[in-house]
Amino acid sequence: MSKLIRSWVESANSHETPFPLNNLPYGVFSTKDLDARCGVAIGDLILDVSTLEAKGLIKATTFPLCQEARWNSLMEAGSQVWSKFRMRLVELLIEGGETSLSANRHLREQVLIDADKARLHLPLKVAEYTDFYSGKHHATNVGTLLRGPENPLPPNWLHLPIGYNGRSSSVVVSGTDVQRPWGQLKSPEFDTPIFTPSRRFDIELEMGAIVGTASSGPITVAEADDNIFGYVLLNDWSARDIQAWEYHPLGPFQAKATATSISPWIVTKAALEPFRTSTPEREKDLLPHLVEPKPLLYNVALEVELKPEGSVATTLSATNMDQLYFSSAQQLAHHTTSGCPMSVGDLLGTGTISGPTKNERGSLLELSWGGKEPIDLGNGISRTFVEDGDTLTLRGNALGEGYRIGFGDCAGKVVAAASDPYKRKS
Numbered sequence: 261m262s263k264l265i266r267s268w269v270e271s272a273n274s275h276e277t278p279f280p281l282n283n284l285p286y287g288v289f290s291t292k293d294l295d296a297r298c299g300v301a302i303g304d305l306i307l308d309v310s311t312l313e314a315k316g317l318i319k320a321t322t323f324p325l326c327q328e329a330r331w332n333s334l335m336e337a338g339s340q341v342w343s344k345f346r347m348r349l350v351e352l353l354i355e356g357g358e359t360s361l362s363a364n365r366h367l368r369e370q371v372l373i374d375a376d377k378a379r380l381h382l383p384l385k386v387a388e389y390t391d392f393y394s395g396k397h398h399a400t401n402v403g404t405l406l407r408g409p410e411n412p413l414p415p416n417w418l419h420l421p422i423g424y425n426g427r428s429s430s431v432v433v434s435g436t437d438v439q440r441p442w443g444q445l446k447s448p449e450f451d452t453p454i455f456t457p458s459r460r461f462d463i464e465l466e467m468g469a470i471v472g473t474a475s476s477g478p479i480t481v482a483e484a485d486d487n488i489f490g491y492v493l494l495n496d497w498s499a500r501d502i503q504a505w506e507y508h509p510l511g512p513f514q515a516k517a518t519a520t521s522i523s524p525w526i527v528t529k530a531a532l533e534p535f536r537t538s539t540p541e542r543e544k545d546l547l548p549h550l551v552e553p554k555p556l557l558y559n560v561a562l563e564v565e566l567k568p569e570g571s572v573a574t575t576l577s578a579t580n581m582d583q584l585y586f587s588s589a590q591q592l593a594h595h596t597t598s599g600c601p602m603s604v605g606d607l608l609g610t611g612t613i614s615g616p617t618k619n620e621r622g623s624l625l626e627l628s629w630g631g632k633e634p635i636d637l638g639n640g641i642s643r644t645f646v647e648d649g650d651t652l653t654l655r656g657n658a659l660g661e662g663y664r665i666g667f668g669d670c671a672g673k674v675v676a677a678a679s680d681p682y683k684r685k686s
Contacts, residue, residue, distance in 0.1 A: 262534040264663040266355040268362045269372070271303030278657060278666020279303055284349050285525035285667070286331045286490070289378040296329035296381050299373070301525055301668070302353055306378055308371040309349075315367075317352065317360060320345040330385045331526060335472035335489045336604045342472070342489065346530055380524035380668075382433045383492075384470065384605050389431060389520065390595060391466075391496055391512075391609035392423040394586040396540070398612040401626045418544040421586040421594050423611075424511045431520045431607060434493075434670045440648060440677040441518040443502035457677035458499035458515075460631065461646045464612040465564050465622030465654055467581055468494035468522055469588035471606035478596045482553045485589035487602070491532065491558075493523035493654045493670035494609050500625055500645070520609070523654070523670040531665050535559045535658040537582050539590075550594060556587035560658045562613060564622065566637065569649030569673075574637045576627060579620040581656070583613055648676045 266273050267281040279285065279301040289306050290296040297310035312318045313326045320341050325334040334345060351358040361367060393399060396413075403412030416422065432438075440461055446453045472489025479487070496516060503515030536555040560581040567573035586594075591608055612622040621627045624645050627635050634642040646652065654670040 263661045265350070267302065267353045268355050269303045269305060269353060271305065272353070274303070275662050275664070277303050278664055278668065280663045280665075281350065281353055282660065282663055283527065283531045283665045284346060285527045285531070286334075287383045287525045287668075288329050288331070288381040289373070290381065291373060291378050294373075298326040298329070298331060299378075300349060301375065304375050306373045306375050307349075307353070308373060311371050312352075312361075318345070318348050320348060329381065331383055332385050332605050335384070335470070338473060339486060342528070343530070346528065380433060380435065382431070382522075383524060383526050386428040386431045386607050387603040387605035389426040389428045389607045389609070390423050391426050391516065391520075391611065392421050392586070392591050393611040394421050394584050394591065395611050395613045395622065396585040397583060397616055397620070398614040398622060398626065401614065401621065405625070405630045418542075418585075419546070420550065421591045423591065423595070424516075426520065426609075427517050428607070430517055431522060432672075434521055434524050434668065434672070436519070436521065436672060437675045438497055438519045438521070438672045439675050441499050441502070441514070442677055442681060443499055443514050444505060445501040446505040447501065453505065455682070458502055459645070460500040461674065462498045462500050462624045463564070463646065463652045464496040464498055465562055465577070465579070465614075466494040466496055466612060467560070467588070467610045467656070468492045469592065469608045469610070470526060471592065471602050471608070472604060474604050475596055475602045477599050478549070479593055481550065481556070481589050481593040484592035484596070485556060487592065488529055488588060490526040490528040491588070491667075492526055493656050493667045495521040495652065495654055495670055495672060496609055496612070497521065497672070498623075519672065521670055521672045522607070523656075523667040525668045527665060527667050532558045532560070532658060534660060535665070539587055540583075540585060549597060550586075550590050552587065552590065556589045557582050557584055558658060560656050562622075562654065562656045565653040565655070566643065567651045567653070568637065568641055568647070569651075571637070571639060571641060573653070576624075576635065577619055577621050579613055579615040579622060581610075581613060583615050583620075584610055646674050648674055650674050
């Protein structure tokens with residue numbers, strides 16, 4: 261296990277900060293005095309890398325990488341540039357290292373911003389979005405609810421990562437309110453479908469992999485792993501009642517199109533390297549194009565918190581990324597098998613991550629067992645699904661020796677559905 265790398269930014273040396281020098285995650289921020297720009301989290305500060313690059317203190321290529329309010333240019337530059345860029349940041353911030361920043365008080369005051377004074381934005385332009393279904397415990401729980409315990413997994417599940425193409429336009433950054441969606445649904449309580457706000461609105465605890473290198477044809481799992489730039493927390497908001505009515509025979513559609521929240525910081529693959537771990541033991545041998553050449557998952561502790569409006573927060577569940585049956589690299593490799601091109605900035609959701617026990621379930625659908633077992637939040641408050649005013653927060657940390665690698669909260673507050681969008685004034 262690697263140890264803390266000490267920085268001259270003192271707050272980065274605390275074992276409690278999610279942003280030590282070992283991390284250096286990439287985000288986009290603004291303040292009342294600064295337009296949106298690229299920044300790197302370090303302790304309780306944000307390093308304004310757009311300004312540093314403009315001043316010539318960061319130069320990983322002959323062309324600028326950080327002059328737009330997105331990190332796509334760095335991603336597109338390729339893995340060698342990713343490494344060179346990160347090494348330069350370490351040189352500028354490491355204790356006893358490069359002094360051009362640490363010794364220049366005026367420059368420090370200009371480029372180190374208090375994080376609590378900044379507003380965070382989407383850290384990239386999302387090209388396209390695909391969501392997978394690779395948590396075995398989640399798939400088993402949902403299959404049991406739908407089909408019974410005798411046949412919870414579909415025949416293909418153990419052989420390939422199942423997924424669907426979502427909407428990049430639905431991806432929002434943490435802190436963005438999520439409006440309860442309208443949709444068509446059918447229930448035993450009425451004879452014909454109705455058009456109404458979702459009554460069973462839910463969340464899904466996921467990770468998201470960000471593609472940093474484009475590909476135009478089938479790639480191997482090893483190549484796919486090399487092409488991943490970094491990871492974010494991801495909440496796949498889901499209208500379960502709309503989904504139940506619409507998903508036969510082509511799968512999720514409008515039930516998943518309301519919003520997909522991601523955490524504001526891209527944690528690079530380099531920062532997560534010490535936390536690699538293997539996928540679970542296979543129940544069925546995989547076809548050669550999906551066999552993993554090395555450990556491809558990460559030991560990242562995850563949790564879900566729910567806070568009703570005007571009440572206290574409750575931790576609903578805690579699990580780990582290592583519960584996934586297929587890694588993001590396997591998902592990406594399989595995605596390309598048909599010749600499907602992958603673009604810089606593509607986002608791949610892992611699917612809901614649940615563990616084997618009830619307090620490790622990553623959705624309210626599982627936690628309330630389809631609404632049959634209300635979740636006790638204390639003070640006379642319970643939930644089966646998300647109610648208006650609830651704030652749902654996902655958190656993730658990889659724990660090292662004396663430090664942690666964090667992603668920043670992935671939070672969203674559910675607000676009431678809009679008035680009937682099809683109601684016409686007389």
